[in-house]
Each structure stands twice: as C-alpha cells, then as structure tokens.
Amino acid sequence: MSTDKMSVKVNVDLQKERQKCNFNIQEVTFIFDGGKEQTLQRKKIEDIALNSGASIDSIPEECLGLKERYDNAVRKSCIYSRIVKNEILEITGLEALGNPVLRRTADAFFKEISPFMLHLGMFVPTIIGQCTEEQQAKWLPRALEMQIIGAYAQTELGHGTFIRGLETTATYDPETEEFVLHSPTLTSYKWWAGGLGNTANHCIVVAQLYTKGQCHGTHPFIVPIRDMETHEPFPGVKVGDVGVRMGFNTADNGFLSFNHYRIPRENMMMKNAKVLKDGTYVKVARHEKLTYGTMVFVRVTLVKEAAINLAKAATIAVRYSAVRRQSQPKPDAPEPQIIDYPTQQHKLFICIATAHALQITGDWLWRTFKDVLADMRGGNTDSLPELHALSSCLKAISTSDSAAYIEQCRFACGGHGYMLSSNLPLIYSFVTATRTYEGDYTVLLLQTARFLVKAWEQVEAGKSVTPTVSYLTLAATKEKVLWNDFAEGIIRSFQAVAARKISACAETIKRHMKTGICYEDAWQLTTVRLVSAAESHCRSVICQTYWNEITRLTASCSTNVKIVMEQLATLYLIYWALERSGDLLRYSTISEKDLNRLQERYEELLALIRPNAVGLVDAFDFRDEILRSTLGAYDGRVYERLMEEALKSPLNDGPVQASFHKYIKPLTKGKL
Ligand SMILES: CC/C=C\C/C=C\C/C=C\C/C=C\C/C=C\C/C=C/C=C/C(=O)SCCNC(=O)CCNC(=O)[C@H](O)C(C)(C)COP(=O)(O)OP(=O)(O)OC[C@H]1O[C@@H](n2cnc3c(N)ncnc32)[C@H](O)[C@@H]1OP(=O)(O)O
Numbered sequence: 285m286s287t288d289k290m291s292v293k294v295n296v297d298l299q300k301e302r303q304k305c306n307f308n309i310q311e312v313t314f315i316f317d318g319g320k321e322q323t324l325q326r327k328k329i330e331d332i333a334l335n336s337g338a339s340i341d342s343i344p345e346e347c348l349g350l351k352e353r354y355d356n357a358v359r360k361s362c363i364y365s366r367i368v369k370n371e372i373l374e375i376t377g378l379e380a381l382g383n384p385v386l387r388r389t390a391d392a393f394f395k396e397i398s399p400f401m402l403h404l405g406m407f408v409p410t411i412i413g414q415c416t417e418e419q420q421a422k423w424l425p426r427a428l429e430m431q432i433i434g435a436y437a438q439t440e441l442g443h444g445t446f447i448r449g450l451e452t453t454a455t456y457d458p459e460t461e462e463f464v465l466h467s468p469t470l471t472s473y474k475w476w477a478g479g480l481g482n483t484a485n486h487c488i489v490v491a492q493l494y495t496k497g498q499c500h501g502t503h504p505f506i507v508p509i510r511d512m513e514t515h516e517p518f519p520g521v522k523v524g525d526v527g528v529r530m531g532f533n534t535a536d537n538g539f540l541s542f543n544h545y546r547i548p549r550e551n552m553m554m555k556n557a558k559v560l561k562d563g564t565y566v567k568v569a570r571h572e573k574l575t576y577g578t579m580v581f582v583r584v585t586l587v588k589e590a591a592i593n594l595a596k597a598a599t600i601a602v603r604y605s606a607v608r609r610q611s612q613p614k615p616d617a618p619e620p621q622i623i624d625y626p627t628q629q630h631k632l633f634i635c636i637a638t639a640h641a642l643q644i645t646g647d648w649l650w651r652t653f654k655d656v657l658a659d660m661r662g663g664n665t666d667s668l669p670e671l672h673a674l675s676s677c678l679k680a681i682s683t684s685d686s687a688a689y690i691e692q693c694r695f696a697c698g699g700h701g702y703m704l705s706s707n708l709p710l711i712y713s714f715v716t717a718t719r720t721y722e723g724d725y726t727v728l729l730l731q732t733a734r735f736l737v738k739a740w741e742q743v744e745a746g747k748s749v750t751p752t753v754s755y756l757t758l759a760a761t762k763e764k765v766l767w768n769d770f771a772e773g774i775i776r777s778f779q780a781v782a783a784r785k786i787s788a789c790a791e792t793i794k795r796h797m798k799t800g801i802c803y804e805d806a807w808q809l810t811t812v813r814l815v816s817a818a819e820s821h822c823r824s825v826i827c828q829t830y831w832n833e834i835t836r837l838t839a840s841c842s843t844n845v846k847i848v849m850e851q852l853a854t855l856y857l858i859y860w861a862l863e864r865s866g867d868l869l870r871y872s873t874i875s876e877k878d879l880n881r882l883q884e885r886y887e888e889l890l891a892l893i894r895p896n897a898v899g900l901v902d903a904f905d906f907r908d909e910i911l912r913s914t915l916g917a918y919d920g921r922v923y924e925r926l927m928e929e930a931l932k933s934p935l936n937d938g939p940v941q942a943s944f945h946k947y948i949k950p951l952t953k954g955k956l
C-alpha cells in the first residue's frame with residue numbers, strides 16, 4: 285500500500301470486534317484500576333501529563349545513539365518530574381509512590397526508563413522509611429522539590445543477593461564526628477544503581493557500619509557525591525556508567541567507589557539505629573531487618589508493575605491478532621483473523637486473566653503492607669515475617685509470569701512482534717529485569733520457603749499460624765482433600781498440593797539430618813523442592829485472592845461484567861490446574877477423567893471469551909501514547925504505522941548510504 289493513500293479510519297475488523305463486545309467496558313476499567321475514583325484520578329493525571337504533547341519524540345528513541353538517548357531521557361525526565369512535582373503529587377500525595385499511575389504515565393515519555401525513576405522509586409521511599417523525623421524534614425522537601433537527585437546504591441560488583449556480605453565500610457570518626465566511607469576492594473564497588481552513573485548528585489549508600497572498632501552490619505547513609513554547581517564528582521568519589529545493558533539503557537545504572545570519603549555523622553539514616561557523637565551505637569528498631577524496608581516496599585509495588593506491563597503487552601497482541609489475517613484452513617474461505625485460532629486464544633487469554641489476577645493480588649498486598657506499616661508504627665512487628673514471605677514470593681512469581689507472558693505476546697505477533705516499534709521487545713527487556721532486581725527469583729522463593737517450613741513446624745506442634753498459611757492446619761489432619769472442579773474446590777486442591785510439598789520438605793530436611801549433616805546442609809539438599817513448594821504456596825495465594833476479590837468486586841456489577849470476569853477467573857484457575865496436573869495427580873484425588881473434563885471446560889472458556897477479547901483489552905484503557913506500539917494502537921492501523929515508523933529510521937534518510945561509497949563500491953570494484 286502506498287503511504288500517501290493510508291487511511292486514518294479505524295480498522296474494520298477492530299470495529300466489528302468492538303460491536304461484538306457484550307459487557308460494559310467502563311465497569312471493567314474501574315475493576316482493573318481499583319475503583320471508579322482511581323480511574324477518574326488516573327485519567328486526570330494522564331490528561332495533565334500527556335495533553336501538552338511534551339512526551340512526543342520526533343525520532344523514535346530506539347533510533348538514537350546511546351548518548352543521545354540518555355540526553356533525550358534526561359530532557360524528558362526534567363519535563364515529567366516538573367509535572368509530577370507541580371501537578372500530580374498535588375492530586376495523589378505521596379501515596380503515588382505505591383501507585384502504578386506514575387510509572388504508567390511515565391511510559392508515554394520513556395520507551396526505556398527515566399534516569400530519575402529510582403529517585404522517586406527508592407531514594408524518596410528510603411528517606412521516608414529509614415530517616416528520623418528530623419532527618420526527613422531536612423531531606424524530603426529537597427528531594428520532592430528535585431533540588432537534589434538521588435540513587436539507591438546497595439548492590440556491589442561482588443554481592444547483590446547477600447547483603448550481609450557487602451564490603452563498603454562506613455567507619456565512625458568521633459574526632460570529627462564524621463563517617464569515613466571506603467571501598468577496600470574492586471568487588472566492593474557499588475554497581476547497578478539506577479540514575480547513579482551520570483545523573484544523581486546524592487546517593488543512598490548501604491555500608492558496613494564500624495564504630496569503636498566493632499562492626500554493626502549494614503546500614504544506609506545519605507551521601508552527596510557530586511558538586512551541586514559543577515556536577516563534578518567530589519574528591520574521593522569515583523562514579524560512572526556500568527556499560528550497555530539488555531534494556532534499561534536510559535536508566536543510567538552506575539558504579540561508585542569511595543577513597544576514605546567523609547560525610548557528617550547526621551548523614552547516617554537513623555530511624556532504626558543511631559551512632560551518638562561519642563561513637564556509641566544504639567539500636568532503635570524492634571526488628572533486625574527493618575533496614576531492608578525499602579526492598580519490601582518496592583517488592584510490593586512490583587506486583588502491580590508486573591500486571592500493568594502484562595496488560596500493555598496483552599492489549600498490543602490481542603488488537604493485532606484481531607487485525608492480522610493469516611492462512612487458509614478451509615478451502616475457498618477467507619483468511620481468518622489469527623485471533624480465531626484456538627491456539628492463539630490459548631496464548632493470549634491467559635495473559636488477560638493473569639493481568640487481572642496480579643493487579644487484584646497487588647492491590648490486596650498493598651493494603652496488607654499498609655496494615656503492617658500501621659502496626660509497626662505502633663511498635664508491633666509481629667506481622668513483618670508474614671509480609672516478608674508474601675511480598676517475596678509474590679514479587680518472584682508476578683515478575684516471572686509477567687515476563688514469560690509478555691514474551692508469549694511477542695511470539696503471538698509473529699515477525700512484527702520482533703520490531704522495536706511494536707514495543708513488545710522493550711516491554712519485555714524492562715520486565716525480565718524485574719525478575720532479578722530487588723531480589724532474585726530463586727532467592728526470594730527460598731525466603732518464603734523458610735517461613736513456610738517454620739509455619740509447618742508450628743502446625744505440627746499444635747500452635748496457631750498466620751492467615752495466609754492457615755490451610756496448613758487442615759493438611760496436618762492428613763484428611764484427603766477430595767477433588768471437585770468448582771473454583772473453591774480447585775483452590776483447596778492447590779492448597780493441599782502446597783501443604784503436601786511443604787510437609788515433604790520438612791520431612792526431607794529431617795531425613796537428611798538423621799544422616800548426621802547439619803541443618804544448613806540439609807536445607808541446601810532440599811532447596812529444589814523448597815522452591816517448588818514456595819511456588820505452589822504463592823499460586824494458591826494468587827488463585828484464592830483473585831477468586832475471592834473478583835467475586836466481591838463484581839457483586840454490584842452488571843450481569844455481563846460478572847459473567848465475563850468470572851469466565852476469566854475460572855480460565856485462570858483451570859489453566860493452572862492443567863499446567864500443574866502432575867502435582868494434582870500426585871497430591872490430590874483428581875483422576876484422568878477429571879483432567880479431561882477440565883481440558884474441555886478450558887477450551888469452552890476460550891470460545892466464550894473470544895467475542896469479548898478486544899473489549900477486555902480496551903478495558904485496560906491504555907492511551908496510544910502509553911502503548912507506543914505500531915501493532916496495538918486503538919485504531920488498528922497496523923500496516924500503516926509499521927510503514928510510517930520504518931520511514932523514520934535514519935537508515936531511510938536517503939536512497940544510498942555513505943557506507944556504499946566507503947566500503948561496498950571499493951569491494952565490488954576489486955579495490956578493497
Ligand atoms: C520523574 C520520575 C520518572 C519516573 C518515575 C515514575 C515513578 C517512580 C515510582 C515508582 C517506581 C517503581 C518501581 C521502580 C523501583 C525500582 C527499579 C529498579 C531498581 C532496583 C533496585 C534494586 O535492585 S536495589 C537492591 C535490591 N537487593 C536485594 O533485593 C537483595 C536481595 N537480598 C536480600 O533481600 C537478603 O539478603 C536476603 C533476604 C536474601 C537474605 O538476607 P540475610 O540478612 O542474609 O538474612 P537471612 O539470614 O537469610 O534471614 C534472616 C532472617 O531475616 C528475615 N528477613 C530477611 N529479609 C527480610 C526482610 N526484608 N524483612 C523482614 N525479614 C527479613 C528472614 O526471613 C530470616 O528470618 P528468620 O525468622 O527465618 O530467621
């Protein structure tokens with residue numbers, strides 16, 4: 285098709301899809317956003333941030349060189365942060381830090397990531413979580429006003445997971461009332477911190493605290509690293525970019541080292557522990573791990589981050605699948621839309637359902653987090669271990685599932701999904717990093733497993749356990765859970781699977797120890813099963829939360845919304861029952877006949893959801909500026925947009941590239 289004849293009308297197939305949709309889209313948008321108020325607030329924020337057109341690039345970001353891309357990202361970060369500071373935070377307050385609306389809107393500005401993301405994502409939350417009130421009064425207004433720009437430097441070249449193994453030291457000098465920061469080895473260089481390489485002028489540094497000759501473990505410090513006028517690194521500070529990455533290339537991930545670099549005593553973040561002027565160390569916090577609080581906060585927010593990104597990918601892939609026609613299964617019939625292939629529905633509808641499951645679970649986890657925070661403000665840390673266990677496994681599973689399904693969405697778009705202009709590769713490269721950062725997948729599942737084994741031991745000892753593991757009590761009675769395929773029955777069976785796996789782990793650890801090995805070695809020998817048990821536990825939590833919450837949230841909805849939401853949630857449960865049929869056969873009373881019936885129901889559900897598929901992704905309500913996809917725009921002008929974007933490539937700036945004259949011509953003329 286010639287570009288000058290391109291139509292601007294909505295693609296006919298998409299129009300027909302929208303006519304087929306039988307439910308009220310807006311009601312589903314409200315559910316996905318967490319309520320009508322939230323939708324209205326989001327739309328208002330998007331209007332403020334996007335209607336000026338400030339987010340638009342003349343040349344696609346991906347066509348720029350590395351330095352130009354960074355420069356452009358800084359330029360737009362300044363615009364976006366001005367909008368956030370002057371207008372958005374006015375509406376949302378600091379609640380926005382735990383609300384995906386800021387990140388969702390930021391996607392219109394950055395195809396990759398803002399170098400300021402960690403400023404709001406971790407620097408500000410750490411000030412709130414780790415500073416005394418007096419310190420907050422000093423640092424928070426400056427950070428929110430963007431007078432200082434910060435990063436969070438915990439990970440080092442040698443250690444990310446094992447925080448207790450960090451090597452950077454902060455040694456207190458009572459003579460000058462300063463801490464001396466030092467990086468004793470190459471492996472002690474801070475590495476990875478977002479925004480650190482070239483952008484930040486301040487940084488939270490996690491270092492081993494030494495005072496009066498004693499090490500008190502890792503603590504956070506606020507460290508000025510660059511001159512506020514010249515932006516030159518201070519003497520004693522070495523800082524730079526870690527090099528090109530799979531994604532995140534505009535996030536400015538940096539390295540940092542110190543050579544006996546001094547900061548005032550007051551720059552230690554002292555909410556949980558203090559060093560007095562004379563060097564006396566005073567522990568304030570009631571719980572050992574409260575200095576890990578920012579990580580728990582970010583893990584909680586990442587669940588909804590996973591949901592939003594998956595919803596974006598699903599929107600792109602479903603709309604494209606309604607526009608794309610391919611093959612001819614019946615002779616003489618027109619080529620079908622690819623969304624009519626059941627295999628395509630199998631790839632995509634689980635993505636829609638998972639986005640809802642994670643969004644709803646993320647909302648529930650956020651409420652739980654706020655409750656635990658309120659308890660802790662009152663001095664009660666009893667629910668922290670459960671929150672840590674929950675946030676660890678939900679972060680691990682949500683980011684891992686989301687990354688896998690985003691990649692599935694890319695596969696579902698065939699060759700065009702491989703184009704950066706589809707945005708799917710960029711969404712994937714962002715989300716796949718979330719499986720690693722803020723705690724690696726396996727490491728976090730093992731943290732949850734630790735909690736589960738302890739809970740099992742408590743149940744065995746006849747003690748009560750916290751709500752999310754109360755299902756273990758039933759399992760301890762050894763009563764067999766009889767399979768039934770109602771939603772509640774499937775969930776109970778998932779819980780039975782998790783309980784049996786957890787009890788088997790506890791028994792395995794004991795069995796290994798009987799051979800004379802220590803607990804730690806017995807634990808290591810059981811870790812493959814422990815990860816699997818923690819995964820099963822987490823899936824049962826997601827399934828139960830999704831089902832309970834969707835039932836509650838749709839109670840006052842119109843009938844067709846109730847029906848389609850129930851279809852999606854049922855699809856989710858059955859999908860995982862089929863995926864984990866081995867576990868169910870091993871640990872429940874399910875039979876081959878039951879599984880065959882489930883498979884049939886699953887396929888029936890695909891067909892039932894099919895007419896509403898485009899409506900379901902429309903309900904995620906992503907503006908085109910946020911989707912930034914040639915394949916997923918609302919109007920479905922897929923081929924026109926692919927052509928328009930292709931023509932923006934610098935490689936199309938003329939019919940003959942300079943390399944022809946420099947290299948190819950001499951080669952073909954035998955002169956090279
Ligand atoms: C203009 C702006 C433009 C755009 C911006 C728009 C919006 C921004 C807003 C939001 C952005 C949203 C998201 C972005 C955020 C971040 C993005 C990317 C950056 C990523 C950053 C990072 O990765 S920072 C580094 C993170 N690092 C880690 O996560 C390390 C992982 N390791 C650990 O957590 C721990 O070391 C460990 C848990 C693995 C082990 O710790 P250890 O001390 O060794 O403890 P153990 O011996 O294993 O356990 C002892 C007991 O302690 C319990 N425990 C452990 N951790 C915790 C905890 N966190 N809380 C409570 N309890 C804990 C553990 O269970 C043990 O308990 P027992 O009872 O069993 O003894």
Ligand SMILES: Cc1cc2nc3c(=O)[nH]c(=O)nc-3n(C[C@H](O)[C@H](O)[C@H](O)COP(=O)(O)OP(=O)(O)OC[C@H]3O[C@@H](n4cnc5c(N)ncnc54)[C@H](O)[C@@H]3O)c2cc1C
Binds near residue numbers: 402
């Ligand atoms: C894009 C990106 C942005 C980041 N941003 C920041 C930032 O802003 N600030 C910051 O401080 N850090 C940041 N990080 C670092 C990040 O937090 C760490 O990379 C992450 O915590 C994993 O640690 P690691 O790299 O040391 O991996 P490792 O711990 O070395 O993991 C390597 C492998 O070993 C396995 N493993 C490790 N320990 C165990 C164990 N105990 N049991 C079983 N298996 C184990 C893991 O499962 C993994 O497969 C970022 C990382 C990325 C990729």
